[in-house]
Amino acid sequence: MSLDAIRLVALDIDGTLLEPGVDPRDMPGDKMTAAIQRMQERGIIVVLASGRMYPGTVSVAKHLNIDQPLICQQGASLHNRNGSLRYGFSIDKKIAVELVDYAMRDGWPVAWFDSERYLVTRACDEADFFAKASGISMEIHREPHRSGVVPTGIDIISNKERASAIHAEISTRYPEQLHVLNFPSVTAVHAVGASKGKALEKLAQDLGIRRTEVLAIGDSVNDVSMLMWAGHSAAPEHCDEFARNSAKEILKGEGVEGVVAKLNGVVG
Structure with missing residues (x-):
């Protein structure tokens, strides 16, 4: 080029x-x-x-x-x-609910957000950092998929030992629907066009x-x-x-x- x-x-x-x-x-x-x-x-x-x-x-x-x-x-x-x-790119509603179920099955906190609101199932350091960086208030919501917020992003917050495996599992399950990023302790999920x-x-x-x-x-x-x-x-x-x-x-x-x-x- x-x-x-x-x-x-x-x-x-x-x-x-x-x-x-x-x-x-x-x-x-x-x-x-x-x-x-x-x-x-x-x-x-x-x-x-x-x-x-x-x-x-x-x-x-x-x-x-x-x-x-x-x-x-x-x-x-x-x-x-x-x-x-x-x-903006929103995550498919059915897939978004499946992601929450997947994370909560293993007890991992989930962040669910659009361009204005940031909901988490429970407070943790990673969510606190993102809320501070984003200049918004973190809302604790145990069932974010029932909040009415249509997510442009979902984060599954695990740990350094598990995050890569979660990334691989989700990427394999939804190869055409999701764009998945592998951070050290966070699996960040967005729509495939994002x-x-x-x-x-x-x-x-x-x-x-x-x-x-x-x-x-x-x-x-x-x-x-x-x-x-x-x-x-x-x-x-x-x-x-x-x-x-x-x-x-x-x-x-x-x-x-x-x-x-x-x-x-x-x-x-």
Whole structure:
């Protein structure tokens, strides 16, 4: 693939704009903020692509003065900056209920959410982190499938020993219906059309930008689809094995230093 000058940069938030392990309510540091500002001043479009829900994504966009659509919930929803929904992918109702039954059979907490509400069957650290990152309140609901919320995402929250097996079981059971992500202790489930890569592809098409003009940067399994789709892609040195195997470049440096250097290099 012949590459062109970069016109659009898609950035993950947690672990890419923010240092790994920081409070998810923190904002990108001064060097990162300045690098993004320089790109925008040069006319380069900057888009956030996050697993977070809209409120937690738009707070970072406002901090960075990004006035572009926001890819949220691993690509399950694409919002305009003002919060209006451009499109969203919901999980089939029957399958969603089956997933809850599957998780509760083994006693695992379940998170059930759309673009506005985040319901969990019981509180746990992983759900608390996601709620904080997403800027929303966690609602305890023992039967989320009876809440009236149509889910764009379902998380089965287990542990590091079991998560990979759950991922494999669900992926095998619903290969054509679901997009399943394997995090260390969370199996994240979305409709098959929902991914950061597909959302980025659609947004680039809307903007008249070719994939060869797109740079994507992310650090985790949920970034793989956009790292593979974009003509230019990179991952920070601390990235997981999935991002490492998908990115075209690994950025050297502590924390997010390599990301800052890469963004500064985009504008020369």
